[in-house]
Amino acid sequence: MIKLRNLAGTALALAALLAACAGQNVPIDAEPSVVDYTVVYDGQPQTPEITFDPPGAEIGAEVVITPEDGPPLESGTWPTDAGVYAVVVRASAEQGGREAEGTLTITPRPVSVVPSADQAKAVGDADPELTFAASGLVLEHELSGALEREPGEVVGSYAFELGSLDGGPNYAVSLAADAPSFAIVTAVLGDGAISVSGTSVVYDGLAQDVMVVFDPPAAGADAVVSYEGLAAGVLPVDAGTYPFEVVAGPGYDGSVSGELVIAARPVSVLPAAGQSKAFDELDPVFVYVPSGLVGDDTLSGALERASGEVVGSYDFSLGTLAGGPNYDVSLAADAPSFAIVTAVLGDGAISVSGTSVVYDGSPLGAVITFDPPAAGVGAVVTYAGFEAGVLPVDAGSYPFAVVAGPGYDGSVSGTFVIEARPVSVVPTAGQSKVFDEADPVFAFDASGLVGSDQLSGALERELGEDVGSYAFTLGSLEAGSNYAVALAADAPSFMIQAVVLGDGAISVSGTSVVYDGSPLGAVIAF
Numbered sequence: 001m002i003k004l005r006n007l008a009g010t011a012l013a014l015a016a017l018l019a020a021c022a023g024q025n026v027p028i029d030a031e032p033s034v035v036d037y038t039v040v041y042d043g044q045p046q047t048p049e050i051t052f053d054p055p056g057a058e059i060g061a062e063v064v065i066t067p068e069d070g071p072p073l074e075s076g077t078w079p080t081d082a083g084v085y086a087v088v089v090r091a092s093a094e095q096g097g098r099e100a101e102g103t104l105t106i107t108p109r110p111v112s113v114v115p116s117a118d119q120a121k122a123v124g125d126a127d128p129e130l131t132f133a134a135s136g137l138v139l140e141h142e143l144s145g146a147l148e149r150e151p152g153e154v155v156g157s158y159a160f161e162l163g164s165l166d167g168g169p170n171y172a173v174s175l176a177a178d179a180p181s182f183a184i185v186t187a188v189l190g191d192g193a194i195s196v197s198g199t200s201v202v203y204d205g206l207a208q209d210v211m212v213v214f215d216p217p218a219a220g221a222d223a224v225v226s227y228e229g230l231a232a233g234v235l236p237v238d239a240g241t242y243p244f245e246v247v248a249g250p251g252y253d254g255s256v257s258g259e260l261v262i263a264a265r266p267v268s269v270l271p272a273a274g275q276s277k278a279f280d281e282l283d284p285v286f287v288y289v290p291s292g293l294v295g296d297d298t299l300s301g302a303l304e305r306a307s308g309e310v311v312g313s314y315d316f317s318l319g320t321l322a323g324g325p326n327y328d329v330s331l332a333a334d335a336p337s338f339a340i341v342t343a344v345l346g347d348g349a350i351s352v353s354g355t356s357v358v359y360d361g362s363p364l365g366a367v368i369t370f371d372p373p374a375a376g377v378g379a380v381v382t383y384a385g386f387e388a389g390v391l392p393v394d395a396g397s398y399p400f401a402v403v404a405g406p407g408y409d410g411s412v413s414g415t416f417v418i419e420a421r422p423v424s425v426v427p428t429a430g431q432s433k434v435f436d437e438a439d440p441v442f443a444f445d446a447s448g449l450v451g452s453d454q455l456s457g458a459l460e461r462e463l464g465e466d467v468g469s470y471a472f473t474l475g476s477l478e479a480g481s482n483y484a485v486a487l488a489a490d491a492p493s494f495m496i497q498a499v500v501l502g503d504g505a506i507s508v509s510g511t512s513v514v515y516d517g518s519p520l521g522a523v524i525a526f
Contacts, residue, residue, distance in 0.1 A: 060091075113143070145166050202265050224249075350371075
């Protein structure tokens, strides 16, 4: 039996076969056979295992080798590449022409890929070119394509994968069982990699957050900004200062801290124009328009004004107006003023009484009543001939004018009369004289004088010197224009009494005369 196997080349193999068979007598009707054979690809041509019975019958035999997915190989060509080949051996006609079939299988050669150890990158970096060592390749063959790894970009370990690594159909490429892993490690951010802006804003009723820019931008993915005093993920809304810390996202080592300042929002309060009241009325509720409030926010408290109740203009003040810590409330620069205007008094608001009085030596004036009473505060009463506020004392008739006090528009006028004060003169009773005496100084009592006022002049009596009663008269008695002096109705009289002569006070002589034709009488001497 002769085997055809592992011959280096087709031409050389046939020549050797013919030389071996020279001089042999090949029997007719030889029986060829093909042994199914499997071999691992090694880059060399592979020959099938063929036997003939009887041996030597292979002279002139035909061998046809056909791959599974292609046409037969050229005659005398042995397969090299991995694959399954159908082998048909046909004896020569001289040897009976019988055929035999079999299979030659060339399996892909195992290649083990071992990635280089300690291959890694920082988060955010591009993958490096992955390196490896391959064992099992022959004839200086190389793998094509590239080693790859499991997908993912977070910190961790990633198994290598063959990726596009390929050795062609002649190689069965696989990762080594003990292949190391690829590592993605935390990326340490440098100075300035995290920049923060928008750290000073004005309250607007919305949640506020600083603006953070990362370099690289990927460092901001899932980054955390936390504010002191607030739960994680909660942003500040109200005015205030909020310390904060920015921590880069997973896979990045970097943080910055600072303060977010939410300033109180300016609110301008503009009082409504034309607000006023009449003097002595109560203040109305002051009306205003605020600008700058957000959402449904409102001011609490009340607008006020400068103190004072006299007619004039008064600046508004914020009073108790407040918007809480989120607002900085102020009056508008062009805020109008509040006005207190003069109150016009109606008819009868000023009433005057006591316009006729009797002199009493003191300053006197009419009685003036105001409705409302406040209209009399600071009111001015002027009497003709006197300065404002000065009252007349002496009897007389005084035109006057009353002007309501500050804040009120109203006046009345009239005449105030101080009548002369009655003075009653009562002569002292029992005043008399003896006939032919001189009148004494008449004595009297006067009632009605006030203060230190006195009468001047003298009391007198009716004329006459005969014995009898004589009524007293005022004579030159007077107290000036402030008094109306009169004798008392029951004033006594002045008496002139007869003289009572003593003995011998009357002597008579010539009681005897001679007629002489003329009237004659006695001579009487007193």
